[in-house]
Amino acid sequence: MIAYHLIGLPPLVELTRLLFAGLRSDKLRAQTSAISFYQLLTEPYRRGREDLALQAYKYLSGQRGLEIVPVTGAVARQAAEVQASLGGTHERSIQIATALRRGVRAYVTDKTALRRVAGMEVISLGDYVEG
DSSP states (O other), X not given: OHHHHHHTOTTHHHHHHHHHHHXXXXXXXXXXXXXXXXXXXXXXXXXXOHHHHHHHHHHHHTOTTEXXXXXXXXXXXXXHHHHHHHOXXXXXXXXXXXXXHHTOSEXXXXXXXXXXXXXXXXXXXXXXXXX
């Protein structure tokens, strides 16, 4: 989801702009796993675009209302439980485990078949765009 925001990819960018505006206005608070940084920065580095990786890193690490949460041993343990029960990618399992450990109320993603995780609402932005 954050990648769509950074590159301005329609149609999700309209929704991510609203989310980031909510963060900047203190109406929303968000956390994301440090694994998200890893995912976002890998492709610019792979393409030799260190400038884009650095720009994305500075933007996100300075984003008001967005906390970057480290991957700890406790998160890794819970991610293994999530992976075993829900499947999906390792990255998604780490992101969900991070959210669960932080007690968040909703997990926002670009698209997913998940609807609820352990009492946490799952918001799939893909459900709110035509296409």
